[in-house]
Amino acid sequence: MLFRSLSALDDMNNTVYLGLLTGNIEQGARIKLSPFDINKYFPFGSFGSDAFYRNELPAIAVKRAKELYGIDFKGKNIVIIGDTVFDVECGRQYNAKTIAVVRRPEKLQEVKKSNPDYFCTGFQDTETMIKAIVL
Numbered sequence: 001m002l003f004r005s006l007s008a009l010d011d012m013n014n015t016v017y018l019g020l021l022t023g024n025i026e027q028g029a030r031i032k033l034s035p036f037d038i039n040k041y042f043p044f045g046s047f048g049s050d051a052f053y054r055n056e057l058p059a060i061a062v063k064r065a066k067e068l069y070g071i072d073f074k075g076k077n078i079v080i081i082g083d084t085v086f087d088v089e090c091g092r093q094y095n096a097k098t099i100a101v102v103r104r105p106e107k108l109q110e111v112k113k114s115n116p117d118y119f120c121t122g123f124q125d126t127e128t129m130i131k132a133i134v135l
Contacts, residue, residue, distance in 0.1 A: 002123040008130055011122055016134060017073075020045030021036050021057050021080065021090075045101040054086055057093045058094040079133050083107070099132055 009016045020042035022029045026049055033039045044067075046060035058080065062073050080091030081099045088111065091098035100116035102108050102122065113120055118132040 003038070005035070005123050005126045005129050006038060008126060009133065010041055012134070015133035017065060017069055017071070018042055019061050020047075021061050022046075023048040023054055023057075023086075032072040054090045055093050058090060058096060062094075081133075083111070085111055087114045091116075097133075099129075 006018070019074070020029060020033075022045070024032070024047060026045070026047040029045075029047055030039055030132060033042070044061065044064040046057040046064065048057075049052075050060050051057055052066050054132075062078065063067070066072050076097045077097045078091070078094065078096035079099060080094075080096045081086055082088065083100065083104075084107070088098045088100055089131050097118075098116040100111045100114070100118040101120055102111045103122055105133060108121070109129065120129065123129055
């Protein structure tokens, strides 16, 4: 399901630009994604090795996106997708759209309470996920 969503978003040339924001160091993040062959979808990003605080990562990713595409992304044109309260807070402090995708039952209520813009329990509904990202 995730692969279908990434492929569909990647096909939206000049409409959606995918980047990776993670608390992992870049090398570790890339290693985690490599068995699934999805690094290709994320030509830029920001990583735990770029800043000590997660809330500093969106600004770094936006700067790199601007360098790569020449576009100054702002506010709800930026989408942070994550599975923790920290991801939602990170996006909110940058005025980005936040989408929480939580599959672990023990984390559902905690993340819901952080009030993401969108909440789901997986990537099974590709169409809904894409609408949440592009609207």
